[in-house]
Amino acid sequence: MINKRVDLTPSQIEHLKTLVTGAVSTNETILDQHGRDESAIPPVRPSAVVMPHSTEEVSSVLKYCNSEKIPVVAFGAGSSLEGHVLPLFGGISLDLTEMNKIIEIRPDDLLVRVEPGVHRMALNEKLASNGLFFSVDPGADATLGGMASTGAAGTTTVRYGSMRDNVLAMTAVMADGTVIKTGRETRKLSAGYDLTRLLVGSEGTLAVITELTLRVFGIPEKMAAAIVRFPTLSDGVTAATAIVRSGISIARCEFLDAKCIKNVNAHDGLNLSEMPTLFFEFHGSPQGVAEDAQSVRDIVEEFGGSDFEWTVDEGARRKLWQARHNAYWAGIAAHPGKRAVSTDAAVPLSKLSDAVQTAEQILSKHPYPFSILGHVADANFHCFIVTDPANPKELEDVRDITHEITMKMIEMGGTCTGEHGIGSGKIEALVEETGAPAVSIMKLIKQTLDPNNILNPGKVFN
Ligand SMILES: Cc1cc2nc3c(=O)[nH]c(=O)nc-3n(C[C@H](O)[C@H](O)[C@H](O)COP(=O)(O)OP(=O)(O)OC[C@H]3O[C@@H](n4cnc5c(N)ncnc54)[C@H](O)[C@@H]3O)c2cc1C
Numbered sequence: 001m002i003n004k005r006v007d008l009t010p011s012q013i014e015h016l017k018t019l020v021t022g023a024v025s026t027n028e029t030i031l032d033q034h035g036r037d038e039s040a041i042p043p044v045r046p047s048a049v050v051m052p053h054s055t056e057e058v059s060s061v062l063k064y065c066n067s068e069k070i071p072v073v074a075f076g077a078g079s080s081l082e083g084h085v086l087p088l089f090g091g092i093s094l095d096l097t098e099m100n101k102i103i104e105i106r107p108d109d110l111l112v113r114v115e116p117g118v119h120r121m122a123l124n125e126k127l128a129s130n131g132l133f134f135s136v137d138p139g140a141d142a143t144l145g146g147m148a149s150t151g152a153a154g155t156t157t158v159r160y161g162s163m164r165d166n167v168l169a170m171t172a173v174m175a176d177g178t179v180i181k182t183g184r185e186t187r188k189l190s191a192g193y194d195l196t197r198l199l200v201g202s203e204g205t206l207a208v209i210t211e212l213t214l215r216v217f218g219i220p221e222k223m224a225a226a227i228v229r230f231p232t233l234s235d236g237v238t239a240a241t242a243i244v245r246s247g248i249s250i251a252r253c254e255f256l257d258a259k260c261i262k263n264v265n266a267h268d269g270l271n272l273s274e275m276p277t278l279f280f281e282f283h284g285s286p287q288g289v290a291e292d293a294q295s296v297r298d299i300v301e302e303f304g305g306s307d308f309e310w311t312v313d314e315g316a317r318r319k320l321w322q323a324r325h326n327a328y329w330a331g332i333a334a335h336p337g338k339r340a341v342s343t344d345a346a347v348p349l350s351k352l353s354d355a356v357q358t359a360e361q362i363l364s365k366h367p368y369p370f371s372i373l374g375h376v377a378d379a380n381f382h383c384f385i386v387t388d389p390a391n392p393k394e395l396e397d398v399r400d401i402t403h404e405i406t407m408k409m410i411e412m413g414g415t416c417t418g419e420h421g422i423g424s425g426k427i428e429a430l431v432e433e434t435g436a437p438a439v440s441i442m443k444l445i446k447q448t449l450d451p452n453n454i455l456n457p458g459k460v461f462n
Helices: 010-019 028-033 055-068 120-128 144-150 195-199 233-246 258-268 286-302 314-325 327-333 349-364 392-411 427-434 436-449
Strands: 048-050 072-075 092-095 102-106 111-114 167-174 179-183 207-215 222-229 252-256 277-284 306-311 339-342 370-375 380-387
Touching (some): 010 048, 028 048, 055 167, 055 207, 179 195, 179 207, 233 252, 233 277, 277 314, 286 306, 314 327, 327 380, 349 370, 349 380, 380 392
Antiparallel strands (some): 167 179, 252 277
8 A cells, every 4th residue: 555655766767668668757847847737736746757658558557566566647738626646655647648649530420539648629620620529628728538537527518518428438557557448439338337437537546548539529500609797796697597497508608707807808908897797608500599699688687687798700709718718827817926726616506606605705704815707507616716825824724715615515415526526635525525435435446446556646535
């Protein structure tokens, strides 16, 4: 069992070099790059970074690390937000980004096969020439392997689903080096235990994914964007839930509070009214998107929505959604030198308005700047709280506050994480939410698949 930091010996590093055709690096800059993610959690360096080029190489590395009890932390783009990629017990960071081939695009089957290091934006650039797109959009330009491993979701999940819905099959390497194939290239499957969905969201703790078969969609004939402002946070959230209940086909529906709007205005050179705002996107025929936009307008006006604007102009649509996707970076840019802690609660739809108000009340009692935004159509929202990395006491304090919010969300029947995952940041919350007996079953699965606990130790459970 790994319970203390492992630093590799020179001979172990030399041996690893014989197992891969990519680099094995102990360069300090490279170690630093692999010792941090986008969270405010302090960095931890791996002992070495290993860059495999094939499933066979990953298998050889894992077989060796398992025999030597060397921790292995898979690394994609490092954009995760709960300390997922931090090598808490040293060992190697297994960087999959040079396994970045788009193996096959199959328009007739609406699927694509990729290696895990392909970034989602690069995939979408390639798919566009086939009239296709991959729908899961977490904002960050993450890798498909990282997105599968965190069970990522995002702005389009309300219409197209999350990684849990869009990974059909995968090749994965288990802790002892065994290569397995899960799932099929079919749209339905009912054969045996669902190992694909066991590995999706397993955060690199059960296996390393080396190939993915993903569902893709045809690019809609028309896309329209709309924006509407509300007097209060609560009005906007209530309007969004009413729209979801009405069954109107929305492709995206996102909420930004007035502080987020102020930040994106400054960051993206926009001039949006600094009020709680809902952003929408509609996909369909020209007539269909116009009807959807009108139906949404009718509903939002009942909830005090004003200044409804909509457009089918592609440039304007992209600019608006770019601003939404930049909200995180805009928040950081508004507080130079600071880092952010992001909550990630999802609650039952009927509780969303109460949940957002509760979070706002808790945060208002403290001195830390914050803003609230979210994938409101999925009843999933983020509180973005600013903290000073030079003051560790502040981070501890903010962590206590986010824990308080998380516990309230669980009490309301919600989850501590709708999409970011547990990492090292939400271990206690998982027990609170799921209960000790269910967490014990998860631990049994981990012990069976990775008895030496080499795969991303210290994540999901202690
Ligand atoms: C601005 C911003 C906005 C974001 N918005 C969203 C959002 O809307 N929705 C959302 O879901 N997330 C969001 N995130 C979080 C992040 O982008 C996702 O968690 C993403 O899925 C991580 O992918 P990655 O390639 O960066 O993975 P990494 O951060 O490199 O790794 C994440 C986890 O996956 C494991 N892993 C990586 N590759 C593999 C592999 N091949 N096999 C096995 N395990 C592997 C790692 O060990 C780690 O545990 C956001 C992040 C930022 C910075």
